[in-house]
Amino acid sequence: MHRVSTDMTSMKKTVTFTPKDVKHIAKLANIPVTDGEEKKLATGFNSVMKVIDQLNQVDVTNVELTHQVTGLTNVFREDEVDEERMLTQSQALSNAKHTHNGYFVVDQILEK
């Protein structure tokens, strides 16, 4: 989907975005965007990618990934109900725009 240009000197691939690419990503992210926005967003993404692409200069051979900076691993707890953090039904529904008989109302997704 992405137009990929190859810089032969470094063999690093740089991604550039077209409004069509933006439309596809917007669909994946479930973000409504207008035609005018797509163009503007594509330009913005291309300038951000230039900054990100600086990372290609760094040699990361044999380097492991970091997901957790302070080194915690496998933090478990007992599988028990904690009533202290439970919400009542009315609390859970208190911020919903549309409710019906104690349920959240959602948009219809299947055709009749």
Add this chain to the structure above:
Amino acid sequence: MKLNQLTLKQTITKLRAKEISLKELYADVFKEIEKINSKLNIYLAIDKKAIEKAEKNIDKPLSGVPIAVKDNFLTMGLSTTASAKVLQGFMPPYESTVTKRLKQNGGVVVGKTNMDAWAHGSSTETSDFGRSLNPRNPKNLPGGSSGGSAAAVAADICVGALGSETAGSIRQPSAWCGVVGLKPTYGRVSRAGVVAMGSSLDSPGPIGKTVEDCAMIFNHIAGHDKYDATTAVKPVPDLTKALNKNIKSMKIGICYIDHQKLKKTLVDKSLQKAAQVFENLGACVDLIPLSNELKENKILNPDFAIGVYTVVQRGEVSSNLARYDGIRYGNNRSFFGDEAKRRIMLGTFTLSKGYADKYYVNAQKVRSLYIQNYRQLFSKFDVLISPTSPGFALPIGASKDNPMFGELEDMLLEPSSISGLPGINVPMYHDEKTNLYLGLNIVANHWEEEKIVTVAHAFEQNTTWNPWVK
């Protein structure tokens, strides 16, 4: 002197000695709020009944003092929006761990402060409810994302504040507003009940008038929380015991002075003067040169940290903000502002199939290099110092149409943020003409908040830059 101008320490001391009353204190705070809040747009929500809560809390460690809280902390009874229209009118059905602890210890949430929407930015200009202005000079921005909290402290419309930092969001607005901001080690302060942004980075922390004030607030909010599995099971140091300590023979490394953005600027000069202050106090100060590779006795170029932060943060944002569907609470996804849209979509791309390895995995590897680099440096140095921001607070409109504004303003803080290190900002220069400040950033190894407080306090006590320390 008006009582709202007192520091947290002074306020508590005078309340206990009955030299002042809560009624007088809250009257002065609310008088000032009335006077300036509509002009500077600092509080989004105010608890007009704060005094009633304060009166019930006078016997507790924080004595009922009014605290300003960034609008991304869930607070029962006060709306929480993270300055985003998606959450307009949201009334939290539960309390964040940090504000719960603050209240249990006698702090009173006097109001919720404006911020960049979802904490995406370094200016407060991306707030869906309008920008805040810098109380030191309202032609300028307060910085961000905790801009409202830093501004509330600077404007004396609270005695202390809470902010949160992902990369610079406590320290940078503190620098721009001429106040003190402490970013704790990642996992030292609970994220439970804080609107999530970059989950591997987010660190709530205090913003105050003095180093001592920040130390006092930290003591009451930090520590393991069963509702945040990334908080460490470690005893919390009493940071007030790290004050008034000798820094003789402490090893201090100066960073980024040779970065092209700083060379021969006022920021560079101020940092050198700050280093001189530490030398005069008997510390061993050494310059650490910049490097583009992992090399001993050198510090990795912050330019790469911008890339790491951008990839990691956008990715985590796209995942965290996926939950806003407008069904259970809030408005639907068409209510996202431009900056949130940009970040969600770019994160969606860099995590998508075929690109995750190239971007996300690669960034997490470079992140490891920063952590290794710091590990080497902290085997030789107690703390590292640098400017907080590459310059003074910028004028209104500065962030407009710049999708990388925050990243560039926070470039000197991103290396320590992506590594999860604790850091503190203290004022290190004041410009008489514009009334704006420059900040000094002091960073230490994981869990060593005591060291940064010791060094920051020594600097504050031996310079004249902090307006509350005379």
